[in-house]
Amino acid sequence: MLALVSPALLVILALIVLPVGWLAWQSIYHDGFTLENYRRVFTEDVYWRSFALTFEISLAVTVIALLLGYPVAYLANSVPKGWSILILSLVVLPFWTSVLVRAYAWLALLQRTGVINQFLRYLDVISEPLALVHNTFGTVVATVHILLPFMVLPLYATMQKIPNDLMQAGASLGASPSLTFMRVFLPLSLPGVLAGCTMVFVLCLGFYITPELLGGGRTVMVSMLVSRNVELYNQFGAASAVAVVLLLSVLAIFFVVSRFISLDRVLGQK
């Protein structure tokens, strides 16, 4: 058995354990053992602000993605097979376009001379272009777009497994469609909600290109803090400490979620 899995273990060791270990080591060792990097992460307001902003944006993105994604998944689940394949393809299609291209596409849509502002001005709805991008708003819009499939797919997978008989049973007992939805369907779909929200939230925590391009320089998320610590300030230790704290936050989220549902489910297996 060990002989069979050892190649896989070696790959994991070389590609994950060693680099992450080296990262952690770098955050606590610089000409001697030091906790200075962590002291800074937890006391300096630059770091606090970035972490707070990152969690706020991730939360906003998760809530919006849930509000948009739930109806889509519900629709895909309730229409005939052919239609649901079409809906899911439309959800997955953007996956084949690079994140960078999609960020620039949003720039083309949202900027001052962009499609949306031009159109609104043409309709005379606005006289001055709206500030839709180079701020947190633009960042959130584009991030939701990129992460939406990660919400829809787990939701759809969960909804698929809810037996239709239950809804029919509810109806035969005299409940209205909205009551069966509220009392039967919604509670049974909650594991999917949790799985989707976890995926979106955790992925959003590490977003880099989108806030970099659409945030206008003010939306400094944690991953940007890491890169700036390396590129601008030449502090590999500080960058590692930030990365380690981010990694631990993600692991903590997975740990909490795993108390409620099986992690296999969050990560896409049945």
Next chain:
Amino acid sequence: MTMKRNFGLGCALLGAIGLTSAADAAEQITFVSQGGAYQQAQTAAILDPSAKKLGITINQDSIPDAWPAIKTQVGSGKPIWDVVDTPTGNCLRGGEQGLIEKLDFSKIPNGAAMPEAYRSPYSVSYEFYSSVLSYSQKTFPKDAPNSWADFWDVKKFPGRRALRNHPFATLEAALMADGVAPDKLYPLDVDRAFRKLEEIKPHITVWWTSGAQSAQLLNDGEVDMEMAWNGRVSAVAKEGAKVSFTYNQGILQSTSLCILKGAPNLETAVRFLNEAVDPVHQANLPLHIDYGPGNPRAFETGVIKPERAAQLPSEPANAAKQALMSYAWWSSPAGEAAEKRWASFMQK
């Protein structure tokens, strides 16, 4: 990249076979620059002719920001690069941290002949670019902003503005906007600069992080005026955008050549470094791209026509209108503290 590299390699080999013995043909270095149109331009203007003349092979690599790689390569004890073309500050900081070789200028006569402000114990200036005030000619058909004081004057020059998300040149611009003369900037009065920046901060639409982004902002009309690198502005203007810029109060910056500590081909690297700042090779660079030669003697070679010279940031008359960035100050403890202060300034 591969094709170009092979072409360079081919030229170098041909040169080597033609001019020197087989023993010398084995000489080679690995040269690293920032890629893109800039590296192509210097390959044609400087690298290929130098390789041919010295009979060496120049292998090329490129990276947008060399600093983290310099640190890890030298830190690992086995650098694979020899010569790096990188912002001068990296050479100075690297020199102090023992990552960059100290130069023996007796072996680099071309460098020794350059003005002292253009070299350091660890580096020689290689090319100049400038952080200039650029603006949309659509927004400002006449009476365009012409100084950093104008950039700060939001009443007289209403419009959307962008600055670089980096303290380099932005602190200098703020001080000039506050009335400090270009030649009296250093040591920078950091408190005063940040106070002045607080004034303009609410009016900045975008803090850009890459040269490409700054060009796109101008091109798309997303901002009406911004600090940008001269080459980026002229590239956008060549493509037909109605944009222009002024060298007045520009901040003249340079990239320099420096050699990694423990470089595998140290001797050849030193020979190359001398050749690369030769006035004639240097004069070739602006024929390919809108950057100025690092060696001011290039303007005396006659290679650069006067009308072309007038467009370049390091041309003496243009240089006189600008502030020369002091990388020595920026790599001093005060400079590094100012760099760190930038992060909290941006997030407040």
